[in-house]
Amino acid sequence: DAKTTQPPSMDCAEGRAANLPCNHSTISGNEYVYWYRQIHSQGPQYIIHGLKNNETNEMASLIITEDRKSSTLILPHATLRDTAVYYCIVRPGGSYIPTFGRGTSLIVHP
Amino acid sequence: GAVVSQHPSRVICKSGTSVKIECRSLDFQATTMFWYRQFPKQSLMLMATSNEGSKATYEQGVEKDKFLINHASLTLSTLTVTSAHPEDSSFYICSASSPGQGSSGANVLTFGAGSRLTVL
Numbered sequence: 001d002a003k004t005t006q007p008p009s010m011d012c013a014e015g016r017a018a019n020l021p022c023n024h025s026t027i028s029g030n031e032y033v034y035w036y037r038q039i040h041s042q043g044p045q046y047i048i049h050g051l052k053n054n055e056t057n058e059m060a061s062l063i064i065t066e067d068r069k070s071s072t073l074i075l076p077h078a079t080l081r082d083t084a085v086y087y088c089i090v091r092p093g094g095s096y097i098p099t100f101g102r103g104t105s106l107i108v109h110p
Numbered sequence: 111g112a113v114v115s116q117h118p119s120r121v122i123c124k125s126g127t128s129v130k131i132e133c134r135s136l137d138f139q140a141t142t143m144f145w146y147r148q149f150p151k152q153s154l155m156l157m158a159t160s161n162e163g164s165k166a167t168y169e170q171g172v173e174k175d176k177f178l179i180n181h182a183s184l185t186l187s188t189l190t191v192t193s194a195h196p197e198d199s200s201f202y203i204c205s206a207s208s209p210g211q212g213s214s215g216a217n218v219l220t221f222g223a224g225s226r227l228t229v230l
Binding site: 038041042043051075087091101103 | 153154155156217219222223
């Protein structure tokens, strides 16, 4: 599986956009990029996923570079409730099991 | 959307006793569920894959006789921590593949809220 690299921590002001980067330079053609987050003492929550194209849903936007070697998760208007650990995971299509790295701890401050 | 219910959310037990944690998929069937363990300030570690009607597949280093997994129906998987000891204290989380969320080829997981086990 492709390895991902994320900054260990980031912070963001409430109301501003939070841009969380992920490097996956060894990604292969059939691997998807998934983002999950884990709020303290809760189970992880799915946010978004993509293969090649940029994606947007009610929670966030996912921007994948043309060479697919990196991606950025964008929370357009961060709130205090978005404080969590964000995990970027790369997995082949048809494979269920995400394995979790250390993720990025995002702190949204007032 | 898909919901996975996990129970109990917190449990405290004495050393040497067994504890059962239930994981239910609500309104959808899950032929496969996954069990993770998370120690404080660490990431989630996959323990085992639970398959309905067959034996679970355990990750390397996870004792199958200590962590008994039963997946007796398409909506229920259970994890039993047998003869629990203080070092088994952890946050246990289950998950199942969510129907309808994945685009062609993708697989999205829905996670339970987790069960915090404290062994005294």
